[in-house]
Amino acid sequence: xxxxxxxxxxxxxVMTIALFGIYVLFVVLALVFKSTNMLEPSIVSSLIEQNAYxxxxxxxxxxxxxxxxxxxxxxxxxxxxxxxxxxLFSVENRIIQMPLSVPVVLLIALGVxxxxxxxLGFLIxxxxxxxxxxxxxxxxxxxxxxxxxxxxxxETNALSLPNTVASGELSDIFSGxxxxxxxxxxxxxxxxxxxxxxxxxxxxxxxxxxKKIRKGYQADPVWYVAVKLSLISAVIMFFxxxxxxxxxxxxxxxxxxxxxxxxGIVTEKTTIGRHFMTVGGNAEAARLSGINNKRVxxxxxxxxxxxxxxxxxxxxxxxxxxxxxxxxxxxxxAIAACIVGGVSAYxxxxxxxxxxxxxxxxxxxxxxxxxxxxxxxxxxxxKGLVLxxxxxxxxxSKKSKEKSSKIQTKKSSSAEDEIAxxxxxxxxxxxxxxxxxxxxxAESVVTTES
Amino acid sequence: MAKVLLExxxxxxxxxxxxxxxxxxxxxxxxxxxxxxxxxxxxxxxLMNVLSGIYPYGSYTGDIIYDGEVCNFHNIKDxxxxxxxxxxxxxxxxxxxxxxxxMFLGNEQGSKWCIDWNKTYAEADKYLEMVGxxxxxxxxxxxxxxxxQQLVEIAKALAKHAKLLILDEPTSSLNETxxxxxxxxxxxxxxxxxxxxxxxxxxxxxSYVADKITVVRDGSTIETLDAAIDDxxxxxxxxxxxxxxxxxxxxxxxxxEIGDVMMEVKDWTVYHPEFSERKVCDGVSIDxxxxxxxxxxxxxGAGRTELAMSIFGRxxxxxxxxxxxxxxxxxxxKSPKQAIEAGLAYVxxxxxxxxxxxxNSILRNTTLANLKGVSNxxxxxxxxxxxxxxxxxxxxRTKTPSVDQLVGNLSGGNQQKVLLAKWMFAxxxxLILDEPTxxxxxxxxxxxYCIINDLAKAGKSVVMISSELPEVIGMSDRIYxxxxxxxxxxxxxxxxxQENIMACIVGVSGExxxxxxxxxxx
Numbered sequence: 002x003x004x005x006x007x008x009x010x011x012x013x014x015v016m017t018i019a020l021f022g023i024y025v026l027f028v029v030l031a032l033v034f035k036s037t038n039m040l041e042p043s044i045v046s047s048l049i050e051q052n053a054y055x056x057x058x059x060x061x062x063x064x065x066x067x068x069x070x071x072x073x074x075x076x077x078x079x080x081x082x083x084x085x086x087x088x089l090f091s092v093e094n095r096i097i098q099m100p101l102s103v104p105v106v107l108l109i110a111l112g113v114x115x116x117x118x119x120x121l122g123f124l125i126x127x128x129x130x131x132x133x134x135x136x137x138x139x140x141x142x143x144x145x146x147x148x149x150x151x152x153x154x155x156e157t158n159a160l161s162l163p164n165t166v167a168s169g170e171l172s173d174i175f176s177g178x179x180x181x182x183x184x185x186x187x188x189x190x191x192x193x194x195x196x197x198x199x200x201x202x203x204x205x206x207x208x209x210x211x212k213k214i215r216k217g218y219q220a221d222p223v224w225y226v227a228v229k230l231s232l233i234s235a236v237i238m239f240f241x242x243x244x245x246x247x248x249x250x251x252x253x254x255x256x257x258x259x260x261x262x263x264x265g266i267v268t269e270k271t272t273i274g275r276h277f278m279t280v281g282g283n284a285e286a287a288r289l290s291g292i293n294n295k296r297v298x299x300x301x302x303x304x305x306x307x308x309x310x311x312x313x314x315x316x317x318x319x320x321x322x323x324x325x326x327x328x329x330x331x332x333x334x335a336i337a338a339c340i341v342g343g344v345s346a347y348x349x350x351x352x353x354x355x356x357x358x359x360x361x362x363x364x365x366x367x368x369x370x371x372x373x374x375x376x377x378x379x380x381x382x383x384k385g386l387v388l389x390x391x392x393x394x395x396x397x398s399k400k401s402k403e404k405s406s407k408i409q410t411k412k413s414s415s416a417e418d419e420i421a422x423x424x425x426x427x428x429x430x431x432x433x434x435x436x437x438x439x440x441x442x443a444e445s446v447v448t449t450e451s
Numbered sequence: 452m453a454k455v456l457l458e459x460x461x462x463x464x465x466x467x468x469x470x471x472x473x474x475x476x477x478x479x480x481x482x483x484x485x486x487x488x489x490x491x492x493x494x495x496x497x498l499m500n501v502l503s504g505i506y507p508y509g510s511y512t513g514d515i516i517y518d519g520e521v522c523n524f525h526n527i528k529d530x531x532x533x534x535x536x537x538x539x540x541x542x543x544x545x546x547x548x549x550x551x552x553x554m555f556l557g558n559e560q561g562s563k564w565c566i567d568w569n570k571t572y573a574e575a576d577k578y579l580e581m582v583g584x585x586x587x588x589x590x591x592x593x594x595x596x597x598x599x600q601q602l603v604e605i606a607k608a609l610a611k612h613a614k615l616l617i618l619d620e621p622t623s624s625l626n627e628t629x630x631x632x633x634x635x636x637x638x639x640x641x642x643x644x645x646x647x648x649x650x651x652x653x654x655x656x657x658s659y660v661a662d663k664i665t666v667v668r669d670g671s672t673i674e675t676l677d678a679a680i681d682d683x684x685x686x687x688x689x690x691x692x693x694x695x696x697x698x699x700x701x702x703x704x705x706x707x708e709i710g711d712v713m714m715e716v717k718d719w720t721v722y723h724p725e726f727s728e729r730k731v732c733d734g735v736s737i738d739x740x741x742x743x744x745x746x747x748x749x750x751x752g753a754g755r756t757e758l759a760m761s762i763f764g765r766x767x768x769x770x771x772x773x774x775x776x777x778x779x780x781x782x783x784x785k786s787p788k789q790a791i792e793a794g795l796a797y798v799x800x801x802x803x804x805x806x807x808x809x810x811n812s813i814l815r816n817t818t819l820a821n822l823k824g825v826s827n828x829x830x831x832x833x834x835x836x837x838x839x840x841x842x843x844x845x846x847x848r849t850k851t852p853s854v855d856q857l858v859g860n861l862s863g864g865n866q867q868k869v870l871l872a873k874w875m876f877a878x879x880x881x882l883i884l885d886e887p888t889x890x891x892x893x894x895x896x897x898x899x900y901c902i903i904n905d906l907a908k909a910g911k912s913v914v915m916i917s918s919e920l921p922e923v924i925g926m927s928d929r930i931y932x933x934x935x936x937x938x939x940x941x942x943x944x945x946x947x948x949q950e951n952i953m954a955c956i957v958g959v960s961g962e963x964x965x966x967x968x969x970x971x972x973x
Contacts, residue, residue: 212834213834216834270831271826271829271830271831272822272826272828272829272831275822275831278815279808282808282809282811283809283810285804285805286805286806286807286808287808288766288787288805289763289797289806290787290791290819291764291786291787291790291791293786293788349808349811
């Protein structure tokens with residue numbers, strides 16, 4: 002396992018490499034076909050801002066999936082419902098004449114999450130309703146409920162958040178920029194945050210490695226650490242510099258980082274995370290090892306509901322309105338991010354960082370294809386194929402890994418072949434789609450600018 | 452000399468990095484029972500997979516000559532057409548289908564488009580009679596015991612017009628009565644001209660049933676013993692398997708002082724969770740002292756596992772009544788968590804089903820029952836965890852490249868060691884070991900016995916549940932005999948013999964009872 006040959010390191014990080022490759026591919030394609038520079042600050046920050054909800058929901062979905070491949074189908078509808086509640090209480094409308102203050106609205110939204118999460122967790126963990134059925138009920142009911150509220154409250158079936166809310170307090174919390182400056186001017190606080198971030202990251206990595214060496218454990222080789230540190234630092238600096246020319250660090254980035262760090266630590270470093278993995282890996286073994294399976298299931302869904310509220314606030318504030326079609330297919334985006342990110346569809350295995358790579362990969366494909374001018378329907382087709390390819394890849398590579406470590410495989414080279422094949426498939430699928438649609442969709446340019 | 456039905460000549464099968472089979476030769480004569488023995492990982496199953504076409508022609512070198520012709524099987528269908536049928540260790544029957552449906556799965560009777568159910572069931576009954584099964588072919592598989600299911604597998608093979616039947620560990624999940632019945636059926640089939648290859652770890656069964664025994668070790672055939680000429684005693688076979696003579700199968704414990712009563716169970720009664728009127732434990736009273744190894748012998752379905760799990764934080768059964776005393780104090784344990792905290796450990800008989808998380812590493816499995824031992828309650832100290840896992844790998848001599856190895860990739864014996872490590876790290880006072888050596892090879896068994904002795908030396912109380920009589924007699928200080936949910940006897944190991952233990956069981960049930968097979972699914 003502790004194999005640091007170049008081949009095995011590449012194999013382990015194949016999705017990240019695929020992400021880099023596809024990103025570069027789209028940058029080139031966009032430049033060649035549309036003379037659009039995908040590296041432009043506004044486009045880069047919109048990639049993050051548009052996909053913020055996927056990262057947040059993905060973290061929750063990851064926890065659900067860890068418990069045994071369970072999913073939550075209701076998150077999209079709950080996003081719509083929470084948005085409707087936020088709109089209802091913060092805008093003067095046909096039902097509520099006196100808008101409430103922002104803190105109260107936030108408390109109400111959180112209350113909705115707590116109540117729904119507790120109910121859902123109870124039904125799934127203690128009444129033992131299969132998760133997909135319990136959440137399918139939520140999927141239907143909350144879409145209806147949200148739409149109903151909006152229909153009753155407004156003639157247009159939507160509640161636009163007034164400036165005091167959309168660009169006021171609520172906006173400061175969930176949207177906008179930190180220490181905002183003009184577009185095109187380097188935002189110094191943002192760059193400082195990036196530099197500090199890199200320094201903290203380097204320091205933590207090196208001190209953990211030193212501790213390992215001091216205690217006499219096997220530490221990662223120097224070249225590996227050096228490459229890892231410089232690549233990740235480069236990514237951090239890339240984003241902060243891009244953000245710095247687009248008015249500053251988007252506030253939502255802090256939310257994303259907060260959620261990802263929290264869940265990264267919980268899944269990797271705590272006993273709670275271990276409990277989730279074990280319940281998904283073998284529920285009976287977990288129970289007989291003194292783990293309270295029911296409590297784990299309860300918290301998986303309770304937690305999902307809380308994160309859904311956060312995602313709903315981010316999305317509602319960003320769009321500046323509560324809509325009846327808000328949050329459509331969000332649950333599927335979160336599930337897809339997890340699956341593409343290597344989270345086991347059967348539970349027991351998966352990492353936050355994997356989910357992030359998966360979410361970004363899908364986000365890049367979305368944005369890149371739109372910029373290149375591919376038709377929305379084709380984007381869906383490609384996303385479907387990518388999802389499928391990721392799962393096929395996971396299962397095939399797991400199989401060949403199992404076989405080779407049990408020393409029962411037929412051909413040793415199959416794993417590499419399969420990786421190459423899977424990558425080729427992804428690229429071919431994208432190219433095919435591009436070729437076919439390059440002509441007809443030339444006029445229907447879809448911009449991702451918001 | 453009888454006709455040679457099957458000849459496998461210099462079979463070599465290479466997996467990356469390792470020769471699983473190295474120049475293996477096997478000769479099977481028509482109408483004989485040929486046993487294949489060897490430690491886990493010796494290559495027995497690989498050889499049978501080559502023979503049955505699971506590893507297709509071309510992926511190995513060497514010749515298979517069957518019934519006088521060279522055969523190149525590309526898949527299982529090819530070999531089945533020739534009459535070579537393999538019955539795998541894990542039964543491949545579908546619980547909610549009838550016996551008849553299962554028997555003709557993939558071999559449906561009738562025309563291509565329409566199954567002739569009358570013919571199916573008539574044929575099924577015919578073959579069931581041949582294997583001595585009286586149940587109707589319309590019974591659902593889930594309603595018959597594992598012993599009968601194994602017979603259905605054989606009937607299914609017969610229905611495929613098998614000429615060479617390969618049985619991979621056919622008795623591993625059967626109790627002694629059912630095992631005996633199966634072995635006798637094999638002898639009967641032999642009388643009717645069937646040729647069989649049996650893979651088994653149970654050497655007493657091999658000696659009982661086999662005409663020839665081929666020993667496989669490290670991917671090579673070591674020797675073939677002929678029951679008619681050679682000595683085929685268990686010690687002789689073991690010598691061939693491990694390459695040395697194991698003079699003492701059960702290591703002795705020296706200088707272990709047996710202390711005070713550590714755990715006592717009084718009048719323990721447990722009901723079945725689904726059939727709530729059925730008692731699975733009936734007024735059971737047992738005790739175990741510090742430093743003592745207490746054996747519980749009983750046939751499968753006697754209620755041993757149910758007893759152990761119900762004691763372990765009521766993890767099985769309903770309507771549990773009776774008293775549990777630990778270190779002289781009465782306790783109530785309502786969950787496995789409480790049981791672990793009170794110093795109990797239950798090492799399951801089903802390590803894959805509810806013991807280990809196969810998709811996790813050795814490291815994670817080792818610390819699972821005692822995460823507090825490697826954390827501050829919330830954050831896991833990964834370095835310490837690594838240290839602990841490494842320590843147990845060395846202590847129990849688990850064979851693995853690293854503690855990050857997934858448990859699913861280990862052999863049975865090494866998995867059992869990881870399971871033991873997990874519970875040893877939980878630092879219990881009382882360990883209940885449920886069939887600790889099931890399905891593992893002779894060498895690993897010996898190592899497990901040594902671990903049990905070390906535990907006793909460390910002052911732990913060990914309750915060892917087993918259905919292998921020599922093991923119970925060889926390892927225990929004291930033995931309880933359990934049958935039909937009750938303790939039917941207790942004796943010191945020094946006074947115990949296979950005969951008087953069996954007498955306890957027969958004395959209660961009054962007759963050799965074949966009904967136990969039905970109880971065993973519980």
